Amino acid sequence: MRKILLLHTGGTLGMAPSGEPASLAPGPFLDHLLVQVPELGQLARLSVEVPFNQDSACLEPAHILTLTRRVRESATSYDGFVIIHGTDTMAFSASCLGFLLADLGKPVVLTGSQRPLAFVRSDARSNLVNAVDLACRAIPEIGICFGTHWLRGVATDKLSVHQFEAFQSPNLAPLAEIGAEIQLHPEAGAFTRQVPAGLGAQLDLNIHTITPHPGMSWFAAPAGAKAVLILAFGAGNLPMDRPDLKVFMEDCRQRRLPVVVISQCPYGGVDLSAYELGRKAEELGALSGGLHTRWAALAKLALVLGGGGGLPETREAFSVQWAGEPIRDEVWPQA
Ligand code: ASP
Numbered sequence: 529m530r531k532i533l534l535l536h537t538g539g540t541l542g543m544a545p546s547g548e549p550a551s552l553a554p555g556p557f558l559d560h561l562l563v564q565v566p567e568l569g570q571l572a573r574l575s576v577e578v579p580f581n582q583d584s585a586c587l588e589p590a591h592i593l594t595l596t597r598r599v600r601e602s603a604t605s606y607d608g609f610v611i612i613h614g615t616d617t618m619a620f621s622a623s624c625l626g627f628l629l630a631d632l633g634k635p636v637v638l639t640g641s642q643r644p645l646a647f648v649r650s651d652a653r654s655n656l657v658n659a660v661d662l663a664c665r666a667i668p669e670i671g672i673c674f675g676t677h678w679l680r681g682v683a684t685d686k687l688s689v690h691q692f693e694a695f696q697s698p699n700l701a702p703l704a705e706i707g708a709e710i711q712l713h714p715e716a717g718a719f720t721r722q723v724p725a726g727l728g729a730q731l732d733l734n735i736h737t738i739t740p741h742p743g744m745s746w747f748a749a750p751a752g753a754k755a756v757l758i759l760a761f762g763a764g765n766l767p768m769d770r771p772d773l774k775v776f777m778e779d780c781r782q783r784r785l786p787v788v789v790i791s792q793c794p795y796g797g798v799d800l801s802a803y804e805l806g807r808k809a810e811e812l813g814a815l816s817g818g819l820h821t822r823w824a825a826l827a828k829l830a831l832v833l834g835g836g837g838g839l840p841e842t843r844e845a846f847s848v849q850w851a852g853e854p855i856r857d858e859v860w861p862q863a
Contacts, residue, residue: 529572533598534611535577539640540615540644541652541655542612558576567657568657571657574660579591589732589830593731599632599636610636615686623682626670630723632670634666635668636663637663638673669716670851671684672684674694675706676707677703678702683854698795699796699819700854719851722850723850724850726835727835729835731827732833734754735753735829739792746775762792764814765806768805777812781813786842788829789806797817797820797854797856800814
C-alpha cells in the first residue's frame with residue numbers, strides 16, 4: 529500500500545457543524561477522518577499533520593513556505609501528498625506550490641470542500657477519496673482535485689462560491705476527469721520544469737494589483753510596491769487615451785517597477801499586439817502576462833521579487849513556462 533502524508537491546513541472541510549474551525553490535533557483528526565471516510569484506509573497508509581488550521585483567507589507567504597518545507601523534508605518517506613486547504617485561496621497556494629515543488633517528482637493533491645465533512649450532504653467525502661486515490665498514482669503533478677476534476681495547480685482558479693465544481697483551469701484541459709473511472713489526460717505529469725535556480729526562499733507579495741473599470745482614475749502605485757499586476761480588459765486593453773494612465777506608466781518606468789498585464793477574462797489571455805491600445809501599453813513598458821491566471825502571475829512575481837529579481841527577471845519569467853502553466857496560445861488538445 530502507498531504511503532500518503534495528509535497535511536490539513538483548515539478551511540470548510542474540517543469545520544465543526546457550528547461553523548468554527550475544528551480544534552485539531554493530528555491523531556484525533558486522522559481518527560475523525562477514518563470514522564467519517566473509512567474507505568481512505570483501504571486506499572493508502574495515511575499519516576496526518578496539521579501544520580496550521582485556519583480559514584484560507586488568512587493565508588500568508590510563511591504558510592506556503594511551511595508547506596513546501598514539510599513536503600520536501602518528508603519526500604523520501606511518502607509516495608504522495610494530499611493537502612486539505614480552504615477553497616478561497618487554494619488556487620494561489622496551488623500555483624505557488626506548483627512552482628516551488630515542480631521538481632518533486634511525486635503527486636501533491638490539494639483538495640477541500642464546499643460543505644464540511646461533518647455534514648450529511650457534503651462534497652468533502654468524495655473529494656478526499658479522489659484526492660487520496662490520485663496521490664497514490666505516482667503522477668508528478670501539483671494539482672487541485674475538486675468535484676469531478678483534477679486540475680494542474682498553476683492553471684487553476686476558483687470560479688464558484690457554492691457549486692461542487694468550484695474550480696476550473698480555463699486554458700488547460702483537466703489532468704483527470706473523475707467519474708465512474710478516473711480518466712487521466714495522456715500528458716498528465718509531462719511538463720518541462722524550468723523554475724530558475726535559487727528561487728523559493730522568500731515570496732515577496734508587495735505587488736500592487738489593479739482591476740481597471742471604465743472611468744477609473746489612475747493613481748501612482750503605492751510606495752513599497754515592487755511590481756504592478758493589471759487585470760486588463762479582454763486581450764490586454766487599457767484606456768491609453770487617459771493622461772493619468774500615461775503618467776502612471778511613466779512613474780512605474782522611472783521606479784523600475786515591472787508592470788505585468790493579464791486579462792480579466794478567465795478564458796483566453798493577453799495579446800498586446802492585437803489592438804492599438806495594447807501596443808501603446810507595451811511601448812510604455814507593459815509586459816504581457818499572456819494566459820497566466822492571476823494566481824500564477826502573482827506566484828511568479830512573488831518568487832522573482834522574493835529572489836531579489838526586478839524588471840529583466842520578470843520579463844524573462846513571463847516569457848517561459850516554469851512548470852506547465854499556460855503562457856501563450858498553445859493548450860493541450862482535449863483528451
Ligand atoms: N473560507 C473558506 C476557506 O477558504 C472557504 C472554504 O474552505 O471553502 O478557508
